[in-house]
Amino acid sequence: MNSVLIAVMLVLLLAVLRVHVVLALLIGAVVGGVISGLGFTDTMVTFQEGLGGGATIALSYALLGAFAMAVASAGLPKLLADWMIRRIAGSSTAAGLDGELTRAQKRAATVTEYGLIAGILAMAVMSQNLIPVHIAFIPLLIPPLLRVMNALQMDRRLVACVLTFGLVTTYMFLPIGFGRIYLESILMGNISTAGLDTTGINVMSAMWIPALGMVAGLLTAVFVSYRRPRIYEDIPIADEAKGSSSRDSAGGSGSGPGEISRYKIIISVIAILSCFIIQLVINAMDVDADSLLIGALVGLAIFMASGAVKWNEADDVFTAGMRMMALIGFIMITAQGFAAVMTATGDIPALVESAADLFGGNRPAAALAILMVGLVVTMGIGSSFSTLPIITAIYVPLCMSMGFSPLATISIIGTAGALGDAGSPASDSTLGPTSGLNADGQHDHIRDTVIPTFIHYNLPLLAAGWVAAMVL
Numbered sequence: 001m002n003s004v005l006i007a008v009m010l011v012l013l014l015a016v017l018r019v020h021v022v023l024a025l026l027i028g029a030v031v032g033g034v035i036s037g038l039g040f041t042d043t044m045v046t047f048q049e050g051l052g053g054g055a056t057i058a059l060s061y062a063l064l065g066a067f068a069m070a071v072a073s074a075g076l077p078k079l080l081a082d083w084m085i086r087r088i089a090g091s092s093t094a095a096g097l098d099g100e101l102t103r104a105q106k107r108a109a110t111v112t113e114y115g116l117i118a119g120i121l122a123m124a125v126m127s128q129n130l131i132p133v134h135i136a137f138i139p140l141l142i143p144p145l146l147r148v149m150n151a152l153q154m155d156r157r158l159v160a161c162v163l164t165f166g167l168v169t170t171y172m173f174l175p176i177g178f179g180r181i182y183l184e185s186i187l188m189g190n191i192s193t194a195g196l197d198t199t200g201i202n203v204m205s206a207m208w209i210p211a212l213g214m215v216a217g218l219l220t221a222v223f224v225s226y227r228r229p230r231i232y233e234d235i236p237i238a239d240e241a242k243g244s245s246s247r248d249s250a251g252g253s254g255s256g257p258g259e260i261s262r263y264k265i266i267i268s269v270i271a272i273l274s275c276f277i278i279q280l281v282i283n284a285m286d287v288d289a290d291s292l293l294i295g296a297l298v299g300l301a302i303f304m305a306s307g308a309v310k311w312n313e314a315d316d317v318f319t320a321g322m323r324m325m326a327l328i329g330f331i332m333i334t335a336q337g338f339a340a341v342m343t344a345t346g347d348i349p350a351l352v353e354s355a356a357d358l359f360g361g362n363r364p365a366a367a368l369a370i371l372m373v374g375l376v377v378t379m380g381i382g383s384s385f386s387t388l389p390i391i392t393a394i395y396v397p398l399c400m401s402m403g404f405s406p407l408a409t410i411s412i413i414g415t416a417g418a419l420g421d422a423g424s425p426a427s428d429s430t431l432g433p434t435s436g437l438n439a440d441g442q443h444d445h446i447r448d449t450v451i452p453t454f455i456h457y458n459l460p461l462l463a464a465g466w467v468a469a470m471v472l
Contacts, residue, residue: 003347004032004347004393007029007033007035007342008394010024010031011338025335026047026337030043030047032345033344033345038345043341046340047338049337051337051340063293064178065322066296066322067132067271067296068132068134070308070309070317073309073317074261074264074308074309075264075268076131112148116152116154117162120159120162120166121162122166123141123166124137124162125170127166128167128171128177128179129174129178129276131272132177132275134178135431138436139436143436143439146232146439147234149232150233150234154229154230155228156230156437157226157230157448157452158226159433159437160437160443160449160453161225161452161456161457163433164422164449165218167432168422168429169214171183172210172418173210173211175203177279182417183203183207184203187203190393191392191396191410201410203410203414206408206410207411209411209472210461210464210465210468212464213457213465217457220456221456225452226452232440232442233440263308264308267306267308270302271298271303274298275298278291278298282294282295335388336389342394343393361402363404366398366402367466371415371416371465373391373416374387374391374419375419375420375462378418378427384421387420391417392413395413395416399412404469408468411468415468420458422457422461423450423451423453423455424450425446430449430450430453431445434448437449
C-alpha cells in the first residue's frame, strides 16, 4: 500500500482520537518513511531538514502574537469593547427592553439587535487584520453583552455563527494580517513548493467564490435559522461587579486601576496603522520579504520606543503573546517536516496516478473528493493553517494531472484547508466564541457552537469550493 496514503490516514486517525497534532505528524512521518524504505535514520534526518521550511511562518505568528498582546495591554480592544457595550446598552434602554414592549419599541429592539450583530461582526473581522488580536477580544466584549442579548431574547447560536464567520472568512479571503500567513505564506508558498507556478496570480481571485459561500451561510444564520426568540436566564457572571467597577473607573477622570491611557491608545493606533501600511507597501512592491514579519517588528518597535510598553514589562507582554500563538507555530513547523518526508518517499507520483485512474478523468468527482478529505482532516486537526502543508504535496500534482487550471487548483486547496475550521471542536474559531458566550454557563460548546457553525459554513463552503473548481 502507498506509504504516503498510510501516513496521511494515520495522522488523521490519531488526530480524531485526540492525539496531539504535533505528535501525530511526527508518528505519521516516521511510519510513512519506514514503510517507503527510507529507514528510520534517513526519515528523521529528512524530517529535521524539512522543519526549517516552517520557521519563518512560525516566527511571523509568534511576533504577531506579541504585537497583539502589546495592543491588548495598551487597552485599545477594551476601549472599543466598552464603547460598544455602552452604545448597545444605551440602545437597549431606549428600546424599553426592561419591560413590556410597544410596537415602536419592538422596532427599536430589532434595530438594536442588528446593530449588535454588525458591531460583533466588525470586531471579529478587525481582529484578523486591522487590530490583529485574534480571539483575545471575545472575553472582553461578549460577557458584558450577554444581559443585553438576554433582554433581546437573542439566540446565542446566531452570535457564535457571526463570530466564526469573522474569524474564518477574513483570513480565507483578505491577504492582510492572519490572512497574509494563510493565503500567501502557507497556501501559495506550499503550492509553489509542490511544483505549480503561481506567478502573477492574485490569490483573492481564487478565493472569492468560496468566500461567497461563507457569506451565504452567515445570511442564512442571521435571517433564517435563528430568528425565533430564545429565552436565557440572567445569571450573574463571575467577576461581573469587578469588571463593572473597572469600566466605571475607566470612564471617570481619576486614575483608578481601570483607567485607559490616552497616550497608549494613540501609540496603539500609530503602531497598528504602521503595521498595516507596511504590509500593503511590501505586498505592492512584490519583493521576496515577509511583510507580516516586518510589520509586526515595526509595530513592536513603536510600542517599545514610545514607552507604551515599559521595558520592565516587555518580557511578560511578549512571552504571553508568543505563548498564545506558539502552538500553531509548532504545528506549522512539524507539518513542514512531515511534508518533506512524504516528498522524499517518492510515493506521491504513484498515489497521484492511482487517484487519477480512480476518477477516470472525472473532474467534478475529483474536486468533491479533494474537498471532502480536506474537511475531514481539518475537523480532526482543528487548524486550517496546519492542514495545508499536509494536503498540498498530494493535491497539487493530482489537480495538475486532472487538468485543473492554476487558479482552480489554488481555490480547491485553499477551500480544502479552510473547510472544517468552522465546526471543529478543537478550532480557535469555535473555542473562542464559546469562551465568551458560555460565561454564564448557558451555552454548550458542541450543540450551540460546533454544530451550528458546521451546518452554516462547511456545507455552503463545500458547495462554493466545488463550483469554483468547475468555473475557474
